[in-house]
Amino acid sequence: MNxxxxxxxxxxxxxxxxxxxxxxxxxGKTVTYIVATSPGGGYDTYARLIGxxxxxxxxxxxxIKNIPGAGHIVGANTLAASKADGLTIGTFNTGxxxxxxxxxxxxxxxxxxxAWIGKAAADPRTLVLGTESGLKTYDDLTALAxxxxxxxxxxxxxxxxxxxxxxxxxxLNIEVVPGFNGNEGxxxxxxxxxxxxxxSTSSLKSFVDNGYGTFALALGGDxxxxxxxxxxxxxxxxxxxxxxEAMAVxxxxxxxxxxxxxxxxxxxxxxxxAALTDADLLADAKKLDIPIxxxxxxxxxxxxxxxxxxxxxxxxxxxxxxxxxAKDITVKTPLEAVDDGGKIIRFKSxxxxxxxxxxxxxxxxxxxxxxxxxxxxxxxxxxxxxxxPQSDKNEPKTMACKG
Amino acid sequence: xxLMLSSFLTVVTSPSLMGLMLLAVPIGLFFGAIPGLGGKLGxxxxxxxxxxxxxxxxxxxxxxxxAVVHTGGxxxxxxxGVPGTGPDAATIVDGFPMAKxxxxxxxxxxxxxxxGVGGVIGAIFLAAMLPILRPVVLAFSPAEFFLLxxxxxxxxxxxxxxxLRKGLLVGMFGLMLSFVALDPHTGTQRYTHDMLxxxxxxxxxxxxxxxxxxxxMIGLGAKGGSIAQTTTVARYSIAQVLDGIVDVFRHFGLTLxxxxxxxxxGMIPGLGGDAASWICYGHAVQSSKTPERFGQGxxxxxxxxxxxxxxxxxxxxxxxxxxxxxxxxxxxxLLGAFIMLGIxxxxxxxxxxxxxxxxxxxxxxxxxxLAVVVFLAMAPAFGMLVYVRGALIIPFVVTLSFLGAxxxxxxxxxxxxxxxxxxxxxFLRKHRWPRPPFIIGLVLGPIAxxxxxxxxxxxxxxxFLRPQSLAMIALIVGSIGYYFWRRKRQAAIEVQYDV
Numbered sequence: 074m075n076x077x078x079x080x081x082x083x084x085x086x087x088x089x090x091x092x093x094x095x096x097x098x099x100x101g102k103t104v105t106y107i108v109a110t111s112p113g114g115g116y117d118t119y120a121r122l123i124g125x126x127x128x129x130x131x132x133x134x135x136x137i138k139n140i141p142g143a144g145h146i147v148g149a150n151t152l153a154a155s156k157a158d159g160l161t162i163g164t165f166n167t168g169x170x171x172x173x174x175x176x177x178x179x180x181x182x183x184x185x186x187x188a189w190i191g192k193a194a195a196d197p198r199t200l201v202l203g204t205e206s207g208l209k210t211y212d213d214l215t216a217l218a219x220x221x222x223x224x225x226x227x228x229x230x231x232x233x234x235x236x237x238x239x240x241x242x243x244x245l246n247i248e249v250v251p252g253f254n255g256n257e258g259x260x261x262x263x264x265x266x267x268x269x270x271x272x273s274t275s276s277l278k279s280f281v282d283n284g285y286g287t288f289a290l291a292l293g294g295d296x297x298x299x300x301x302x303x304x305x306x307x308x309x310x311x312x313x314x315x316x317x318e319a320m321a322v323x324x325x326x327x328x329x330x331x332x333x334x335x336x337x338x339x340x341x342x343x344x345x346x347a348a349l350t351d352a353d354l355l356a357d358a359k360k361l362d363i364p365i366x367x368x369x370x371x372x373x374x375x376x377x378x379x380x381x382x383x384x385x386x387x388x389x390x391x392x393x394x395x396x397x398x399a400k401d402i403t404v405k406t407p408l409e410a411v412d413d414g415g416k417i418i419r420f421k422s423x424x425x426x427x428x429x430x431x432x433x434x435x436x437x438x439x440x441x442x443x444x445x446x447x448x449x450x451x452x453x454x455x456x457x458x459x460x461x462p463q464s465d466k467n468e469p470k471t472m473a474c475k476g
Numbered sequence: 477x478x479l480m481l482s483s484f485l486t487v488v489t490s491p492s493l494m495g496l497m498l499l500a501v502p503i504g505l506f507f508g509a510i511p512g513l514g515g516k517l518g519x520x521x522x523x524x525x526x527x528x529x530x531x532x533x534x535x536x537x538x539x540x541x542x543a544v545v546h547t548g549g550x551x552x553x554x555x556x557g558v559p560g561t562g563p564d565a566a567t568i569v570d571g572f573p574m575a576k577x578x579x580x581x582x583x584x585x586x587x588x589x590x591x592g593v594g595g596v597i598g599a600i601f602l603a604a605m606l607p608i609l610r611p612v613v614l615a616f617s618p619a620e621f622f623l624l625x626x627x628x629x630x631x632x633x634x635x636x637x638x639x640l641r642k643g644l645l646v647g648m649f650g651l652m653l654s655f656v657a658l659d660p661h662t663g664t665q666r667y668t669h670d671m672l673x674x675x676x677x678x679x680x681x682x683x684x685x686x687x688x689x690x691x692x693m694i695g696l697g698a699k700g701g702s703i704a705q706t707t708t709v710a711r712y713s714i715a716q717v718l719d720g721i722v723d724v725f726r727h728f729g730l731t732l733x734x735x736x737x738x739x740x741x742g743m744i745p746g747l748g749g750d751a752a753s754w755i756c757y758g759h760a761v762q763s764s765k766t767p768e769r770f771g772q773g774x775x776x777x778x779x780x781x782x783x784x785x786x787x788x789x790x791x792x793x794x795x796x797x798x799x800x801x802x803x804x805x806x807x808x809x810l811l812g813a814f815i816m817l818g819i820x821x822x823x824x825x826x827x828x829x830x831x832x833x834x835x836x837x838x839x840x841x842x843x844x845x846l847a848v849v850v851f852l853a854m855a856p857a858f859g860m861l862v863y864v865r866g867a868l869i870i871p872f873v874v875t876l877s878f879l880g881a882x883x884x885x886x887x888x889x890x891x892x893x894x895x896x897x898x899x900x901x902x903f904l905r906k907h908r909w910p911r912p913p914f915i916i917g918l919v920l921g922p923i924a925x926x927x928x929x930x931x932x933x934x935x936x937x938x939x940f941l942r943p944q945s946l947a948m949i950a951l952i953v954g955s956i957g958y959y960f961w962r963r964k965r966q967a968a969i970e971v972q973y974d975v
Contacts, residue, residue: 111805118812121523139805140676147658147675178664222934228662250933252661252926255808256801260745263799264614266934279800283822361815 109148168231585720
């Protein structure tokens, strides 16, 4: 606790320091803030709000650039491909973590490599039923004999994955119709074409407040709506629910491209923190009715890293839920043991302990960027390991190690 | 009724509101007239200035600015063949030939009158729609979107001019290029060759610039002289501009129809201004007794898209205010600004916020009329530009084109794309192939694709068997049938007179 307090104080001091003399580098420059949706959605609202206060604390102009498409993948790809000079940052859906775990086609970014600035909110998922559907509660939904339709964004998007995961965890009798972006799903619910939607509580709040729908199920929240945890029946289902809940903690992320110079990342982080603790921003957020629950820099980087390191079992569950082929798994983790001259290694993949046989010819090993022999592997090295859990002895295809 | 009148008086008798509108209108015209800027950016840049304003004052200021963007956008379309904004692109097809004929003033007048009248009719129509807003907005589902886009695509035939075969080829090429993008449903790359700027598809503004502005400027350079190809001496002519405004009333039936079509398309979230102006342009050609005049400088070809792109503003305001669902991307940003100002859109507006709604509707009317006055003062001077020697005007227009292509997405690659499409445009112009079908394909292709996917997902392959869909199909079949009937009759007349 004491340590946390010290960190907070340090953060505040850093933040204040930045305000006091806005950075030399950023002064008069223009920072592009990529939003991976069309204007108007939740991400856009957060970015425009935070952007205005970043301007104040960074001393730079912040330009919002909406790059929608493919369930946030286009925006994140654009961010990854942008010049890593600290003048481009971006926000996109946390669900891209799934897309990366499943090695979804079109993913050209590596979330592990992004320079994480922070996150603005915890954004618990919720299941909404449209008033037109005639369904009011979760029990109405489960009592149905015929499946009803749920709208999601494109295949591979977070909204699609969340919906499929919930369907799998709760054995929901729903049919998923992808391709609804922005408010299109809400309109479809108002027309009665679509029964419901799984989405973030804050973006669906006004829809429900306006009487067009009801919150039927919540994944984490204040308890005013039935919890998914109380409805889940299987062990596997429980695991999925807690995974979705864990992802939701990381709401409204902001990152800079990989390779952004460390001093500029530090300035961006400090300004971001100063912005999100600014009393005026908090007052504006209250007016806009959007929650603020921030975390910064390394904390976020660690949370993202942890979310990407999943066990073969969890990856299989996610892949099964979205009907994707289970492919190779990539984790970044320390080597726990190296035996037999590098032939046998042990490491953690999520909560699973993996023992893998390293091939002398097929496994491509690099240490600190240079090609290396398996004999040089040592316990404690941090390695990004790609392995096929279906293969004989979990043979790694590539190992990029440091240390 | 009382509320309607009292809010009108609130607007016109308040010096501060009128002052704000007078300030906002030139800003809106400016953001429209510079290619690549547009209303969305205008609102975003003005938002910081409205913080701290009274909610109504701030909303009036932003809305007035946003409402007249397309009035300004027609200026470069007509004078140089460079569209100020996407929805002003259709105005080029006939507006620019008018300028070449020495009728720039008349075209500007027509565009101005059409924008003003369209904006006002749009607002009146919407006021009339208030009681039945919800059923009308909700009547359009993905199935109807698909059929509406298909309906628009059939206009390729009407816009083909003399040769249907050439028109279809160009139109299909436009459709083909519209599939260059990330698949909107699966995120799979389609013909993008790992080039990020193509992920959002081929930019429409760049395509219009490449197909119209570049070839026309090359043509002008080769021929020499000025844009206006007349031998008469350049005149500063307010009479011509007024004549253009009168044109709007000469074709009042068309003005009324395209205003209503524009307002309805604006009201349905998801179709967008580009679709509105092209569908209205197609309608003007189709409903004309002399469709062969289009593309050669028919004043109706200016009136139709310009009424539509102003009347749609009012249309998209309604779902924004009453459902909290923005009718367009510009409205989405306005929505955010409204919430910031303390106006909370949603169904509760109908109970507690009707005064605000009326004030905003009147703002649309008044700002459109103000724009006419402001613009009228400048139009004759602008009209003179087409008499300037080509050698002086070409570098300016080409620079404007490159700027527009770059600014519309902030991607330098679009400049390369502009050159490629420019070569294509030169080829089409030289061999007299029709160019509008290409843009129709490019604009409507993605709407058709996306909504077809959704309609199939919701209803399966029988989605078109619902009553609304069958009505739309009848409309499409009727429009194709009418086209062929007219061609046949025309051919018969030509044989008769042996022409």
